[in-house]
Amino acid sequence: MPSRETNPSFMSGVPELLLLSLLQANEMYGYELVQAVQDRTGAAIVLGEGVIYPVLHALERDGALTSRRKTVNGRSRVYYRATEAGAQRFAAVKADWARITTAISTVVKGADHGFSV
Amino acid sequence: MVFPFERLRDRLLTAGVSPRHVRRYMAELSDHISDLEIEAETAGHPEPRKSALERVGRPDDLAQAMIDRPELKAWAARAPWAVFLLGPPLLLAAIDLLSILLVIGIVKAFGPQPGGVAPGWLVSLAAAVNFIHVYAVPLLLGLVVAVVAIRQHMRPLWPLIGLVAIGVIASLNYLHVAVPLAPGQHGEISLGASAGRWTAFRVAINLALTLPLYLAWRRWRPAFAR
Numbered sequence: 001m002p003s004r005e006t007n008p009s010f011m012s013g014v015p016e017l018l019l020l021s022l023l024q025a026n027e028m029y030g031y032e033l034v035q036a037v038q039d040r041t042g043a044a045i046v047l048g049e050g051v052i053y054p055v056l057h058a059l060e061r062d063g064a065l066t067s068r069r070k071t072v073n074g075r076s077r078v079y080y081r082a083t084e085a086g087a088q089r090f091a092a093v094k095a096d097w098a099r100i101t102t103a104i105s106t107v108v109k110g111a112d113h114g115f116s117v
Numbered sequence: 118m119v120f121p122f123e124r125l126r127d128r129l130l131t132a133g134v135s136p137r138h139v140r141r142y143m144a145e146l147s148d149h150i151s152d153l154e155i156e157a158e159t160a161g162h163p164e165p166r167k168s169a170l171e172r173v174g175r176p177d178d179l180a181q182a183m184i185d186r187p188e189l190k191a192w193a194a195r196a197p198w199a200v201f202l203l204g205p206p207l208l209l210a211a212i213d214l215l216s217i218l219l220v221i222g223i224v225k226a227f228g229p230q231p232g233g234v235a236p237g238w239l240v241s242l243a244a245a246v247n248f249i250h251v252y253a254v255p256l257l258l259g260l261v262v263a264v265v266a267i268r269q270h271m272r273p274l275w276p277l278i279g280l281v282a283i284g285v286i287a288s289l290n291y292l293h294v295a296v297p298l299a300p301g302q303h304g305e306i307s308l309g310a311s312a313g314r315w316t317a318f319r320v321a322i323n324l325a326l327t328l329p330l331y332l333a334w335r336r337w338r339p340a341f342a343r
Contacts, residue, residue: 051179051182054186
C-alpha cells in the first residue's frame with residue numbers, strides 16, 4: 001500500500017540532492033559548489049550563496065560527507081567529499097526525487113491530455 | 118562595507134549553535150566573500166566588496182539557516198541539565214577512578230614492600246593527591262563549566278546551577294590516600310561521600326574558588342575579546 005506521508009522536505013531537499021550529487025566524484029568547497037550548481041543547471045537553480053554551509057555541516061554531521069582543510073594556490077579552504085553513507089543517502093534521495101518527479105509529470109501530462117485530477 | 122562577523126557569531130552562539138560549527142561557518146563565509154569579491158573584480162564590477170556581500174546573503178538569513186538546524190546545536194544548548202548537572206559528577210567520578218588507579222599503579226611499581234614504611238616521595242605524593250582532590254578538583258570542574266558556558270555565550274542560569282552543584286558534590290565526595298608511616302602499618306585509599314561539620318565550610322570554599330572566576334570571566338570577556 002503506498003505511503004500516505006506528506007513530503008514537507010520536497011523542495012528543501014533539493015540543495016541536499018544537488019550537493020550530494022556533485023560531491024560523489026569530486027572534492028569541492030562551498031564557493032565551487034555554488035558555481036557548479038549554477039553552471040550545470042544553466043542558472044535555473046541558484047543556491048543561496050552563504051546558506052549552503054549549514055546544509056554541508058548537517059550532512060557531515062550525519063556522516064554523509066567528510067571535510068578537510070586544504071591549501072590550494074595559497075588559499076586554505078574546507079573541502080567536502082561524499083562518504084559511503086553519503087553515496088547510499090544520495091541513492092535514496094535520488095530515488096525519492098525520481099518517484100516524485102514521475103508522479104508530477106504524470107499529473108501534468110494528464111492535464112495536457114484533458115484528464116481531470 | 119564590513120560584514121558583521123562578530124554580531125553573527127554572537128547570535129549563533131547565543132542561539133545554541135555548537136562553537137565548532139560557528140567557527141567553521143565564519144571561516145567559510147569569509148573565504149566565500151573573498152571568492153565573490155575576486156569574481157566581481159574580475160568581472161569589472163565597480164564595487165566588488167558590496168557585490169560580494171549582497172550575494173553571500175543577509176546576516177539574518179545566514180544566521181537563521183544555521184539556527185534552523187537542531188542537529189548543529191551544542192549539547193550545552195540541547196540538554197543543559199545533562200551538561201551542567203550530570204556532567205560534573207561524572208567527571209568527578211572519572212577523576213576519582215583515575216586518581217585511585219594512578220596511586221595503586223605507582224605503589225605497586227615503586228612503593229615499599231608490605232609492612233614497610235612509605236618513602237618520603239610517597240608521603241608527599243599522598244599529600245598532593247589529598248590536597249588536589251580537596252582544592253584543585255573543584256576548581257578544575259568549575260573551570261570546565263565556565264569554559265563551556267563562555268564559549269557558548271550562555272545565559273548564567275545553568276552555569277551557576279552547575280557551579281553550585283560542583284560546590285556541593287565536591288564537598289560531599291571524599292577521597293583520601295594514607296600511606297604507612299611506621300613499620301607494620303598499612304596504606305589505605307578511602308573513597309566515599311560524607312557530610313559533616315566541615316561540609317558547609319568546604320561548600321563555601323568551593324564556591325569562593327569557582328563563582329568569582331566564572332563571573333569575572335563572563336563580565337570582562339567581551340573586553341578581552343576586543
